[in-house]
Amino acid sequence: MADVLIIGAGASASAFAWSMADTRMRIVCLEQGDWVNPADYPSHDKDWESDPRFNSNPNQRANPADYPINCDDSPITIANYNGVGGGTILFAGHFPRFHPSDFRVRQLDGVAADWPIDYTTLESFYDVNDKMMGVSGLAGDPAYPPKTAPMPPIPLGRSGETLAHGFNQLGWHWWPSDMAIATEPYDGRDRCINLGACGQGCAQGAKGSTDITYWPHAMRAGVELRTQCRVREVTVDQTGRATGAIYYDAAGNEQFQAAEMVVMACNGIGTPRILLNSTSTLFPDGLANSSGELGRNLMLHPYATVDGIFSEPVDGAKGPLKCVASHEFYETDLARGFVRGFSFETQRGYGPVATGLLGVAAGRIPKGSGHHAAYRKLSERMLSLVAVCEDLPEAHNRVTLDPGKTDAHGIPAAKVDYTLSDNSHKMLNFAVARGAEVMRAAGAEDVIETKLLKNAGWHNMGTARMGTDPSTSVVNEWGRSHDVNNLFVIDGSIFVTSAGVNPTRTIQALALYIADQIKHKLASATLFD
Amino acid sequence: MSDEIIASDAWYSPHEASVIAAIAHAVISADATYGVPGAGDGAIVAKVLVRLEPHQQRMRAGVEQLCEECDPRALSPDELLRVLELDSRHRSFYRLLSIYIVQAYYQDSRVLASLALPDRAPFPEGHAVQEGDWSLLDQVKTRKPFYRPVNGD
Numbered sequence: 001m002a003d004v005l006i007i008g009a010g011a012s013a014s015a016f017a018w019s020m021a022d023t024r025m026r027i028v029c030l031e032q033g034d035w036v037n038p039a040d041y042p043s044h045d046k047d048w049e050s051d052p053r054f055n056s057n058p059n060q061r062a063n064p065a066d067y068p069i070n071c072d073d074s075p076i077t078i079a080n081y082n083g084v085g086g087g088t089i090l091f092a093g094h095f096p097r098f099h100p101s102d103f104r105v106r107q108l109d110g111v112a113a114d115w116p117i118d119y120t121t122l123e124s125f126y127d128v129n130d131k132m133m134g135v136s137g138l139a140g141d142p143a144y145p146p147k148t149a150p151m152p153p154i155p156l157g158r159s160g161e162t163l164a165h166g167f168n169q170l171g172w173h174w175w176p177s178d179m180a181i182a183t184e185p186y187d188g189r190d191r192c193i194n195l196g197a198c199g200q201g202c203a204q205g206a207k208g209s210t211d212i213t214y215w216p217h218a219m220r221a222g223v224e225l226r227t228q229c230r231v232r233e234v235t236v237d238q239t240g241r242a243t244g245a246i247y248y249d250a251a252g253n254e255q256f257q258a259a260e261m262v263v264m265a266c267n268g269i270g271t272p273r274i275l276l277n278s279t280s281t282l283f284p285d286g287l288a289n290s291s292g293e294l295g296r297n298l299m300l301h302p303y304a305t306v307d308g309i310f311s312e313p314v315d316g317a318k319g320p321l322k323c324v325a326s327h328e329f330y331e332t333d334l335a336r337g338f339v340r341g342f343s344f345e346t347q348r349g350y351g352p353v354a355t356g357l358l359g360v361a362a363g364r365i366p367k368g369s370g371h372h373a374a375y376r377k378l379s380e381r382m383l384s385l386v387a388v389c390e391d392l393p394e395a396h397n398r399v400t401l402d403p404g405k406t407d408a409h410g411i412p413a414a415k416v417d418y419t420l421s422d423n424s425h426k427m428l429n430f431a432v433a434r435g436a437e438v439m440r441a442a443g444a445e446d447v448i449e450t451k452l453l454k455n456a457g458w459h460n461m462g463t464a465r466m467g468t469d470p471s472t473s474v475v476n477e478w479g480r481s482h483d484v485n486n487l488f489v490i491d492g493s494i495f496v497t498s499a500g501v502n503p504t505r506t507i508q509a510l511a512l513y514i515a516d517q518i519k520h521k522l523a524s525a526t527l528f529d
Numbered sequence: 530m531s532d533e534i535i536a537s538d539a540w541y542s543p544h545e546a547s548v549i550a551a552i553a554h555a556v557i558s559a560d561a562t563y564g565v566p567g568a569g570d571g572a573i574v575a576k577v578l579v580r581l582e583p584h585q586q587r588m589r590a591g592v593e594q595l596c597e598e599c600d601p602r603a604l605s606p607d608e609l610l611r612v613l614e615l616d617s618r619h620r621s622f623y624r625l626l627s628i629y630i631v632q633a634y635y636q637d638s639r640v641l642a643s644l645a646l647p648d649r650a651p652f653p654e655g656h657a658v659q660e661g662d663w664s665l666l667d668q669v670k671t672r673k674p675f676y677r678p679v680n681g682d
Contacts (some may be wrong), residue, residue: 043651050632051578101677108679118679156661164665173669193655203652217586316646318656331677352635352646360631367556367627368610372563379644 005245005259007231007274008407009033010086012024012491012506012511013265014214015129019515021221023522028257029223031248032230033065033083038205042298043197049317054200057455065228067407069269071457074418076300078269078457084227085211086267088180088504090340092198092216092321093207093433094345095135095180096501097126097509098364098492100145101331105392105497106284109332109339112392115496116468116477117513119145125509125516132217133208133508134186137178143327151183154192159315159348159383160323162308172328177345180208180504181320187213195319196351203463229255232411233278234262234487240282242487248409261527266487268298268460271493272399273414275464288481288489293474295400296505297393297462298418299498303453304428305347305388306435307358308444309378316380317351318354329434330500338426344435347384353378362448385438386453387431390500391425393462420452428452459503460469464493478517479510537626540585541578548592548601549581552613552623555606565643568634576633577626584625591622594666 003025006013013029020027039416042051056079058066065082081089100119105112123145130150137149153176160176167174178491181198182189182476192206205212214479219225228250235243235256244258264271276286286294326344333341350358355378359365365374397418405413428451436447470482475494481487490511492503499506521527541549554569566573567658595601598616601609613623634640641648647656 041652046648047636048651050636052583099676101678104679108677128610138666140670142669144557144678145674145676155658156663157658158661161661161665164662168665168668173668173675174674175666193653195651195655198650204655292667315658317651319658321534352644353632356631357628360627368558368606372565376563376644379646420608506540511577513567 001257002026002257004028004261004263005030005257006263006336007014007245008265008267008491009084009215009225010087010265010267010491010497011088011210012507013263014085014210014218015132015508016263016511016515017223018132018214018218018221018489019512020518021218021223023519024222027223028259029225030229030231030245030257030525031061031084031225031227031375034227035211036201037090038201041197041203042200043195043200048197048200049351053386054090056199060078064408066129066269067411068402068405070402070405070413070415074304074416074457075420075452075454076457077416077455078416078460079455080267080269080458080460082214084225085209086208089201090199091458091504093180094322094325094502095178096132096325097144097147097178098499098506099143099330099483102497103202105340108199111339112497113467114418116466122506122509122513125512126505128512129505129508133180133213134182134189135178136181136183138176143173143175147221149178151186153180154179154183154320154323157315157319157323157348158313159346162310162314162383162442163346163385163438165326166438169441170438171436172326174324174326177322177325179320179322182206182208188216192320196319198321205262205274213442220257230407230409230411232409234274234287236277236280236282236287236484240484242484252409254407261486261488263490264464264487264493267415268463268492269399269414271489271491272463273401277412278399283483286484288474288487290483291471291474293465294396295463296398297465298397298399298416298460299393299462299495301391301459302389302424302428302459303421303456304389304431304435305381305384305450305453306432306439307362307384307448308384308442309364309446309448310381310443311445314349314379314383316349317354319348321348322346322521323348327490329431338423338428338430340392340423340427340500342387342389342427342431344387346386347386349380351449352379355382358382358448364446364448371486374453382500385435387428387435388500388502389427389431391424391498393497394421394466399463417495453461458515459492460496461492461495461503464489465496466494467496479514488514488518533612536619539578540582541588545589545592546574547598548596549578549588549626551601551609553577553627555609556627556630557634558606563643565640568630573633573637577629577631578635580629581626587622587625591626595619657680
């Protein structure tokens with residue numbers, strides 16, 4: 001019997017496990033994937049740009065740990081990684097916080113819903129998380145309340161300088177990005193040496209994937225992490241309390257792990273998938289789903305990109321992928337024709353393969369005659385702005401169980417039904433126009449506009465949202481299921497809104513906050529009240 | 530272009546391999562000006578074929594359909610590209626194949642050398658990135674905080 005059973009070993013689980021370890025309870029974590037050996041990362045190989053094992057699309061990657069996600073009815077396909085560290089294995093390490101306004105969109109803009117907590121509630125947990133993940137950055141950003149970073153920022157490089165000139169010419173905000181990347185030796189990790197392959201895993205160990213940040217600390221403190229254990233369902237007793245989980249071990253044998261408390265940490269797709277698969281007489285529509293909200297309100301962050309082509313070389317595939325960000329268009333201005341807003345983050349440049357593929361796809365590099373001359377105009381001369389657009393929750397955007405597809409263990413797969421809202425379309429159009437403007441101001445001779453990135457469903461949020469009303473939310477204001485008083489959700493599923501920035505830092509701050517709440521309520525014997 | 534790609538235990542037949550090589554040659558031709566091989570080069574095509582293994586059914590069907598229409602190896606590169614680009618029946622096959630051709634081509638040592646790009650794994654040497662001119666930030670530092678206040682802030 002475990003005191004705490006955590007399902008999933010990604011960003012949220014690692015932070016939660018580490019925080020809970022000081023209770024000295026027996027904490028067990030089940031992860032369907034395995035540890036990634038840093039020696040297996042593609043940057044050990046000259047062909048690092050095209051290693052299918054680290055493709056971010058699980059349907060194409062099809063590693064043994066992956067489960068199918070049917071995205072036929074979505075313009076954006078889901079991206080993830082299944083293994084210890086989860087999505088942080090492949091993320092770029094771009095690590096912004098939410099803004100205070102992100103927790104109050106109903107109050108400020110009359111849309112979506114307000115969070116039951118606020119920025120101030122999470123502030124101290126952001127700080128703890130920054131230390132554990134090893135954040136680099138620069139204090140003084142006028143787009144945020146005061147915050148500091150444990151390490152100095154990553155270099156601007158030629159790409160950052162180029163964009164800075166453009167932003168400055170237009171009088172728009174920019175700031176060096178907060179990054180979960182070590183710029184100096186930190187907590188047993190070495191500093192970044194500009195491999196340029198952050199998106200395929202960091203062989204240097206400078207990027208803060210949680211297999212090398214939180215997990216070693218959590219395990220030294222006694223947390224047991226079992227890999228290659230795929231959970232099928234969370235079980236309940238006749239009173240409706242969670243009793244543990246049924247899973248398949250590495251040999252494919254069915255096992256049961258009993259627990260006093262079950263914690264879901266499988267991201268905005270995996271968590272509703274398992275809970276929807278956890279049906280019983282008491283919970284015929286899935287566990288924690290009396291509201292009917294489980295799986296609904298999926299938010300994905302529509303991404304637009306604008307590539308600038310310059311006459312002089314920029315950084316290419318050297319250095320961390322991201323360098324500067326702009327929050328000039330973050331807050332609502334109804335004159336733009338939409339509510340809420342977006343942030344710009346940069347893509348510092350492209351490697352030789354990505355340059356070729358992007359150039360051909362955009363019609364800038366012809367096939368056949370003229371190919372080589374055209375390629376040379378783009379090689380190491382492209383950089384990109386990516387607009388991370390706030391996605392508002394809509395009930396029809398949802399995760400369900402696929403009626404036909406299953407994973408290797410016969411567990412029903414996830415199906416995503418998602419449409420872009422009119423608000424998102426308008427925001428994407430505006431973002432592309434502004435991105436082109438700043439690229440031109442920075443000196444770009446040509447601009448490639450992509451209104452919607454298809455393979456960019458990295459940020460899966462909202463499918464088990466938090467709230468104080470059990471009829472409109474799945475978990476309460478500290479992550480506990482309204483329906484099952486010893487079942488918790490701690491991943492991006494519980495987001496009420498998506499903000500216009502990458503969510504991982506907030507996911508982890510929330511996980512630490514929920515762990516803190518649980519510890520306080522354990523101490524006062526009110527956890528299961 | 531080389532037609533020496535023979536591997537009895539591979540998923541492709543010599544005929545299929547030669548058609549794919551012809552397409553690769555058409556997509557990226559050799560260029561003496563830059564001293565680069567074409568993508569129909571034997572070593573590059575061999576890499577393309579290995580990586581296409583997960584898509585062998587789709588590739589086989591695509592080659593077969595193309596060969597029903599013409600003999601790709603008898604066409605000039607421009608003629609072959611016209612067939613592939615104008616006939617929508619070939620679109621899916623051609624798009625996927627092109628991705629693998631570009632991938633393999635821009636990982637070839639001769640091509641990288643011609644482009645003066647590093648012909649090595651990024652790790653462990655890494656790369657140098659200049660720090661950049663941080664004085665560019667002075668203009669932004671003069672700006673007052675502009676994050677949106679909420680009740681209580």
